Amino acid sequence: MDVLRQLRGFYREKLHYLILSIICLAAATAVGLITPNLLRRLIDDVIVPRKFTEVPMLAIAVVVVVFVKACLQFAHGFFGGRLGNFLAYRLRNACYEKLQFLSFRYYDTAKTGDLMSRLTGDLEAIRMFIGFGFAQLLNVFFMVLFGSAMMFSINWQLTLVTLITMPFLAGIALKFESKIHPAFQEMRLALSALTTAVQENVTGVRTVKSFARESYEVEKFSHRNERYKNNQIFAAELWSKFFPLMELMASVSVAILLGVGGTLVINGRMSLGELVAFFSLIWYIIGPVWGLGFQINNYTQSKASGERVLEVLNQRIDVKDKENARELVSSEVKGDVEFNHVTFAYGNKMPAVTDIHFRAKPGTVIGFLGGTGSGKSTITQLMMRAYDVNEGSITLDGVDIREYNVRSLRSQISTVFQETFLFSSSIRNNISYGLKNVTMDEIIRAAQLAKAHDFIMEMAEGYDTVVGERGMGLSGGQKQRIAIARALLKNPRILILDDATSAVDMETEHEIQAGFQEVMRGRTTLIIAHRISSLRHADQIIVMNEGRAVQQGTHEELIEVPGPYRDVYRIQYADYLSRATGREGA
CATH class of the missing domain: 3.40.50.300 (P-loop containing nucleotide triphosphate hydrolases)
Incomplete structure (x- = not known):
């Protein structure tokens, strides 16, 4: 639960949603206990003495119970959904903001596909557990507590005998959790590697095709896909080993109930209706304990995902402001x-x-x-x-x-890098990137200085032409000239040109250099x-x-x-x- 405690700051503001969700689910669980009692009354007070006039009233009572339980479960889903979405929204914003301020040193080794996996799949696993899984896990305790109390009220001796296998069932579920958590951690890493392979291939598809390395890429992807498949199989094997044991323990409990309870009914020490109610209640307990493995599975997935998200949030920022750092004012900067x-x-x-x-x-x-x-x-x-x-x-x-x-x-400072990056947007937006209140005349002036205006105007939509991802559809020289225009429009005191004309021909370079003067x-x-x-x-x-x-x-x-x-x-x-x-x- 340490991971959830570290994430608490992201949902503390809406903690009342979690409390309301748990209360509604607990109330729905308590209301559900009325049904076995109605069943007991139906058998003992209606069917056995043949008083069928009470059937309509019992039927109405069942409908009311089902309706109330449905309303409470709806409220649980409503509040849980609100909490989960609020958490995901806050966490997604925090991760994205952290990525904006992480130092260049972090991105020297970071992988795009891995980061995408953390901000999508991992965040979704956390959202589902905080929104619903935590309340469902807590509800296991409520169902066992309420169900055991009801069974004790009917026949405490039969309750003790029947629940003798429950500690073993719970122990198997906890053992399952200790095995499945590392498996899910490895599965997340494998999925991240798989996502990275796809992202790199799509981004570098022109390089792949120009070198005719499609087969190599397929083989590389297959290896990573196989790793992910093997992790999935290993997790499935764990499920196949542990869940039959859980089912065996549950079946033993039912067998004990029917054997001992049936004997009590035959000897007149217990009514038939009580045995039937008891049978419903035992599944009321076995179900959640048996499903404890599933709830723990959700918890382990969210825990593994939370650890990966926290790795980003807790990442050290190498370059950051000092306390009381000076604010540079454009009009006062000389550029020395x-x-x-x-x-x-x-x-x-x-x-x-x-x-x-x-x-x-x-x-x-x-x-x-x-x-x-x-x-x-x-x-x-x-x-x-x-x-x-x-x-x-x-x-x-x-x-x-x-x-x-x-x-x-x-x-x-304005920098034109050797490796030009353009966003999937219009040329106008790429040149005016991040600047507000920029006029079209200023954009055109910057493009003219960068010798980009003429080829832009030759395009069907001019400055409103949308370039593809990373500037696909433009030549290297065209991308570089748009990047130069973007740097010039910023009107900086310091201009850095990192091999800014490497992708243009000598004649264009001469024209750009003249504009640079x-x-x-x-x-x-x-x-x-x-x-x-x-x-x-x-x-x-x-x-x-x-x-x-x-x-x-x-x-x-x-x-x-x-x-x-x-x-x-x-x-x-x-x-x-x-x-x-x-x-x-x-």
Whole structure:
């Protein structure tokens, strides 16, 4: 029950619904005990003495009892449903909100399919148990208590003899719970892996087909599906082992009742009506004890699901605001960025960047050049506090960025990532993402600067064209230009371009760069690029290698000295340089 206690804060506000649900179910259980008494009276007071004039009254009494019980059960379902839905609503919002604020470090290893499984299947299991299962589990106690009390009132000796197998039946049910809980935990993990496989396959279907790896994906899915099937079979085997034992114990109780009770009736120590009522009451007790395994099954599922949901809710947020963190005001931000001997490593890995030191004065452009894994993108992620540095500091206008409110810091930064992400919405909404009171003229202006306006207008619905999931239906260059327009519309003080023109051709890149000249004016800009053409106009270029800055200077300074920058320049401009040399020779 520890899991339910941890979740209590999500349903405490509507706890009265749980109380009302339990009361209504307990009342329905108590009302249900009237039926065996009516049956006893029918036999002993009507059938045996042949007083059939009372039959209509007994029939009306049965109808009234059934109606009242139905009303109470309806009320139980009503209040339980309200509670379960309220809990699911609160819990779903809390999980989604937590996912929004979890650090980048969490998403480095998180799997989309697993998270989807937690927010759907696991939440549903919790909703059903809190809404209905808990009251039903508690009702087992009510039914045993009320039924035993009624049986004792009829014949306490027969009650003791008949209920002798109940402790064994309860013990089997509890043993079943201890076995089934780990099985359901493993089943949830297997289902999560299965969901992840489907999600990854659908997302990467173009890659799968381009490599003709359909058979491989089918085989991979089959393995995960088999794991899930085996878990289901193992759980079914547990049910097949334990439930026949429960049925055996229940049958023994009934056999004892009929043997001992029948003898008492024959000897005149018990009426026939009392035996029939007793027979109804024994099933009134055996039913819930026998079904204890089913209720425990629901509990174990919800417990396993609750643990998985709590893993998300209790996840540590690595990057968060300090107490009394400063709020950045756009009009006061100058954009003076400085990295002071920064070192950072992802987890326990080798440092991604080591002793990085540079200053970007307001309005200047800093370019980063280097091979894959050299640490270029890490620098930009540290700037937006995706991660906190291990050593050194990063300052904005002379203040450590850890002193600022994270939200307000990122509101001053626009980033265009190398891997462009677009939402399944219109192009207009993708460009104006997260911004309110944006005019259409401003959207068009940003698209024009990003050289996206012309191809957007060629589409049938223009800016109202809905792009597919993750921008499907658009070329890589088109997606990238829409992402650039989105960044420009934000009107940031700091602009980060992480290889933002890698998916466009040289001519389009030149046009975008020309548009950037206007946009960059007055803003601090960090540019990551593989093409020197994107960096040559930067105020300072930093060449990265294995996480360290191996060269710094302007384009003109760096091509004059031997080093990696001049080597890259000669490779990228080999044709141009050879033609220039040929003209000089001529």
